[in-house]
Amino acid sequence: MEIKNLTTEQRNPATMHIDSMSTIEMVKTINQEDQKVAVAVGTQDDKIARAIDEAAKRYSKGGRLIYIGAGTSGRLGVLDAAELVPTYGIKPERAIGLIAGGKGAMYVAVEGAEDSQDLAKRDLKDLKLNKNDIVLGLAASGRTPYVIGGLDYAKATGALTISIACVKDSKIGHHADIAIEAVVGPEAITGSTRMKAGTAQKMILNMISTGVMIKQGKIYENVMIDVKPTNSKLIDRACRIIHTTTGASTQKAKDTLKEANNDVGLAIVMLKTNCSLNQAKSLLETKNGNVAEVLNK
Template sequence: MEIKNLTTEQRNPDTMHIDSMSTLDMVKTINQEDKKVALAVGTQDKKIALAIDEAATRYHNGGRLIYIGAGTSGRLGVLDAAELVPTYGINPDRAIGLIAGGKGAMYVAVEGAEDSEKLAQQDLKELKLNKKDIVLGLAASGRTPYVIGGLDYANEVGALTISIACVKDSEIGHYADIAIEAVVGPEVITGSTRMKAGTAQKMILNMISTGVMIKQGKVYENIMIDVKPTNSKLIDRACRIIQATTNAPIEKALNTLKETNNDVGLAIIMLKNNQSLSQAKSLLSTTNGNVAEVLNKELAN
């Protein structure tokens, strides 16, 4: 399909006169359009759930979450990958964001980079992509050559491929094991897919990566128990997490956190089960580091 015929490139009849609206009406109009995003994402709930289940299995077996995209889509992938590290305490090499044009493209557009299928293949080869990995290809238009090239190569390797687009019957969907297509309609500003399309992609990535982390035992009840407290704000949050999970006094939570060298999960196990550090480590080793599994087992007993 030609670019001009894509849903993301159509003019929105409800925003034809946004340039002459009052500021308040402008804000209300944009907000009204944004309300459509969650509904569009909701139509893809079964595919998103399938993506979580399939990705979680591969991740558990040592696979990596690898995001590929260009422009806004690429930046959203890099953002999701980066945020998983402190939030869920994973190694940076388990979640990787690739953007057409390289790291510099995060800040300044690299002309022509998104038009190369071979560039994505090269980027994935440098990562030594393997069949355990998960490749998430993002393109609002559903037709970016960089993403197509990446998904095509990922299929050759045998990796799980997931596409995320904002048009129906997207080209990238033809190269994916699971094609997610949240059709949000024409943008407030024609073709400005950093708006509704970008929001939809962010919502979908939030669901997938959060779901995968939950499946890895990184969440107990609704608390992120593997957060890495790397600054004062996160140390405070970690102490509150420990307190909320174990009912320990805040001072005891802080002291136990220090004893574990800022390992929130270990601190929770120690206080929850009244165990020493070595005992908690031994118990955690039986579940391959799955804190939630340890806590749920103890609760069952």
Template sequence: MEIKNLTTEQRNPATMHIDSMSTIDMVKTINEEDQKVAVAVGPQDDKIARAIDEATKRYSKGGRLIYIGAGTSGRLGVLDAAELVPTYGIKPERAIGLIAGGKGAMYVAVEGAEDSQDLAKKDLKDLKLNKNDIVLGLAASGRTPYVIGGLDYAKAKGALTISIACVENSEIGHHADIVIEAVVGPEAITGSTRMKAGTAQKMILNMISTGVMIKQGKVFENVMIDVKPTNSKLIDRACRIIQTTTGVSNQKARDTLEKANNDVGLAIVMLKTNSDLNQAKNLLKAENGNVAEVLNK
């Protein structure tokens, strides 16, 4: 389909006169459009759940979450990858964001980069892509050549491929194992897909990456237990997490965290099972480090 015919490129009847609206009407109109995003994402729940389950299988075998995209879509992928490191204590190499044109394209558009399928293949080759990896291809328009090239290369290597677009019957969907298409409709500003389309992609990435991390045991109940307490603020947060989930005093939480060598999950297991350090380590080892699996038995 020609780009001019894509849903993301159509004019929005509700905003035809946004340039002459009062500021408050402008804000209300954009907010009304934004409320349509969650409604558009909702019908994709089954596909998002499948993406989480399939990605979890690969990630558990040492695979990586690799995001590829151009422009806003690429930046959202880089953002999701970067935020997983401090949030869930994973190594930076386990979540990687690739944007057409390289790191510099995060700030300034790189001419022609998104039009090259070969560039994506090179970027993935440089990462030594393997069959345990998960490649998430992002394109609001569903047709970016850089993303198509990346998905094709990933499929050839046996990696799991997931496409995320904001149009129906997206071109990138024909190149992916799992196809997610949240059709948010025309943007408030014609073609400005950093708006509703960007919000939809962010919501979907939030669900996929958070779901994978939950299934890795990075969350107990609804708190992050793999935060790395590397400064006083994070130590305080870690102690509060331990207090919240175990009911002990702040001092007991602090003492146990120290005994657990600043491992929040290990400290929680020690307290919840009344175990010493070695016993708690063995309990976790039996469940591949998953705190929820140990405590929900």
């Protein structure tokens, strides 16, 4: 399909005169368009769930979440990768964002970078891609050559490939194991896919990466338990997490955290099961460190 015929490139009848609207009309109109995003993402629930399950299996074997894209799509991938590190205490090398044109393209567009399939292959080769890795290819238009090249190389390597587009029957979808396609319709500003399409991609990435982290035991109930208490503020937060999830007093939470060598999950298991440090460690070892699996019997 030619670019001009893509859904993301069509003019939106609801915003044909946005340039002459009052500011409040403009805001309300954009907001009305944005409300369509969650509905479009919701049509992809089954595929997103499958992506989480398949990605979680590989991640638990040491695989990496690797995002590839160009322009806005590439920047969203880099953002998701960067945020996982402090949020869930993972090592930076376990979540990597690749954008066509390299790091400089985060701020300034790199001429022609997104049109090269070979560039994506080289970028993934440099990472020594392997079969346990997960490659998420993002392209609102569903046709970016950089993403197609990366997905093809990833497939040949045996890595899991997931495509995320905002058009139906996307080109990148034909190059991926799992094709997610949230069709949000024409943008409020024609072709400005940083708007609805960008929001849809961000929502989908939030679900996939959060789901993978939940499957790794990084969450107990709905609390982040892989907090790394490296300063007084974070120690206080860790103690509050232990207090709210176990009912232990603030002092007991603090003492147990210290005994557990600042491991929040371990401290929670100790208090919830009334076990010693070594007993709690053994319980966690049987469940690969997954606190929820130990406690939600």
